[in-house]
Amino acid sequence: MKNTKSKSLFKKACQLMPGGVNSPVRAFKAVGGSPLFIKKAKGSKIYDVDDNAYIDYVLSWGPMILGHSHPAVVSALKNRIAEGTSYGAPTPLEIELAEMVMKAYPSIEKIRMVNSGTEATMSAIRVARGFTNRDKVVKFEGCYHGHADGLLVKAGSGATTFGVPDSPGVPKSYAKNTLTLPFNDTAAFKTLLAKEWKDIACVIVEPVVGNIGCVLPKPEFLEALRKETKKYGIILIFDEVMTGFRVAYGGAQAYYKIKPDMTCLGKVIGGGLPVGAYGGKKEIMGMVAPEGPVYQAGTLSGNPIAMTAGIETLKILSKQGIYEKLENTMQQLEAGLKRAADKAGIKTKFYRAGTMFCTYFTDSDVVDYKTAKTSNTELFGKFFTAMLESGVNLAPSQFEAGFISLAHSQQDIDRTVKAAYKSLTNIK
Numbered sequence: 001m002k003n004t005k006s007k008s009l010f011k012k013a014c015q016l017m018p019g020g021v022n023s024p025v026r027a028f029k030a031v032g033g034s035p036l037f038i039k040k041a042k043g044s045k046i047y048d049v050d051d052n053a054y055i056d057y058v059l060s061w062g063p064m065i066l067g068h069s070h071p072a073v074v075s076a077l078k079n080r081i082a083e084g085t086s087y088g089a090p091t092p093l094e095i096e097l098a099e100m101v102m103k104a105y106p107s108i109e110k111i112r113m114v115n116s117g118t119e120a121t122m123s124a125i126r127v128a129r130g131f132t133n134r135d136k137v138v139k140f141e142g143c144y145h146g147h148a149d150g151l152l153v154k155a156g157s158g159a160t161t162f163g164v165p166d167s168p169g170v171p172k173s174y175a176k177n178t179l180t181l182p183f184n185d186t187a188a189f190k191t192l193l194a195k196e197w198k199d200i201a202c203v204i205v206e207p208v209v210g211n212i213g214c215v216l217p218k219p220e221f222l223e224a225l226r227k228e229t230k231k232y233g234i235i236l237i238f239d240e241v242m243t244g245f246r247v248a249y250g251g252a253q254a255y256y257k258i259k260p261d262m263t264c265l266g267k268v269i270g271g272g273l274p275v276g277a278y279g280g281k282k283e284i285m286g287m288v289a290p291e292g293p294v295y296q297a298g299t300l301s302g303n304p305i306a307m308t309a310g311i312e313t314l315k316i317l318s319k320q321g322i323y324e325k326l327e328n329t330m331q332q333l334e335a336g337l338k339r340a341a342d343k344a345g346i347k348t349k350f351y352r353a354g355t356m357f358c359t360y361f362t363d364s365d366v367v368d369y370k371t372a373k374t375s376n377t378e379l380f381g382k383f384f385t386a387m388l389e390s391g392v393n394l395a396p397s398q399f400e401a402g403f404i405s406l407a408h409s410q411q412d413i414d415r416t417v418k419a420a421y422k423s424l425t426n427i428k
């Protein structure tokens with residue numbers, strides 16, 4: 001494949017932006033090579049500036065669950081833009097999206113729209129602290145909750161990819177209020193809470209950890225989080241920015257039947273535009289300004305364009321049979337990728353929750369950050385490059401989840417599985 005235009009654009013971008021990108025993992029540093037510059041995307045495919053086509057499993061890191069430039073979303077956006085793009089005043093669209101989200105997430109009794117997942121988690125934690133009058137936050141190693149200070153402690157995603165799970169620039173005095181534990185370690189969790197509960201405002205968790213690949217919760221783990229936090233008056237926050245409308249329409253909380261006190265959303269609910277949201281119990285959300293004293297605001301929050309993309313996306317997702325279709329496509333891909341690895345004689349572990357998935361190059365079971373790190377990242381890098389050369393776009397890091405969309409066809413899956421077998425055989 002020819003990449004001359006992408007390469008020369010990257011050179012130029014590196015002089016203008018740190019690492020040539022506006023978000024770290026995009027730079028391909030973890031896998032070698034230089035990133036593709038994208039010209040357009042449609043359905044399951046993205047097209048780069050050198051006119052190569054790729055079957056896309058990144059999907060803008062999760063949001064594009066309908067596939068790229070879905071006609072219903074594009075046409076609704078065109079109509080909406082003609083009416084103005086932001087008013088800084090309430091619109092009926094905010095009510096429409098809020099109702100759709102809350103119907104799917106009964107644990108959310110009141111909601112606030114923001115502009116990113118980072119803002120959602122940062123704000124939810126502020127509210128939890130305001131509500132409980134406590135300062136400490138419990139998080140789990142490898143979970144990524146956006147890049148707010150104090151959450152960049154043992155964080156996943158780019159932070160793990162680049163080996164800086166604890167970022168410079170975060171004052172020690174902030175980090176001190178973040179307590180971290182291994183994911184899935186129920187005993188350690190109980191011990192910590194028994195000792196420190198008086199200072200703990202909230203426990204925040206990715207119910208399925210998508211930011212070190214795809215790590216599934218042990219059934220008793222999420223149950224213990226629910227039971228123990230309730231016991232001590234600690235707020236349980238599910239960060240469903242990735243899992244929301246992804247592992248199921250009702251998110252991980254519907255899938256695992258656990259009701260958190262607060263939920264953070266993003267990605268899918270913005271249908272490809274910048275959106276986040278947080279919400280939860282009425283009495284907790286009553287703390288948020290202007291109803292209560294905890295301040296949180298946004299010039300573009302709830303803006304009509306983002307709301308429109310979200311509404312159109314959820315309208316389609318809420319139709320009968322959509323998640324069955326996604327599940328069916330996912331099963332084909334899962335079976336195919338496992339078969340390809342077996343046939344090529346490479347030891348891998350495949351995990352998924354709904355349509356988020358990860359193949360790890362390891363033979364240990366992956367249950368937390370430590371076991372995720374047993375994956376052979378060098379081998380992953382080679383696999384990534386070979387797949388890209390065969391026209392398949394995977395996330396450029398072992399520690400990111402893959403996604404499929406409604407637009408992925410049987411033909412896409414067949415081509416991907418063939419490419420995987422060829423790539424795995426060649427890199428062995």
Ligand SMILES: *Cc1c(COP(=O)(O)O)cnc(C)c1O
Nearest residue numbers: 116117118144145146239241242
């Ligand atoms: C992506 C993500 C975030 C951050 O969202 P941004 O919109 O990138 O700020 C937070 N939490 C989880 C679980 C995520 O996957």
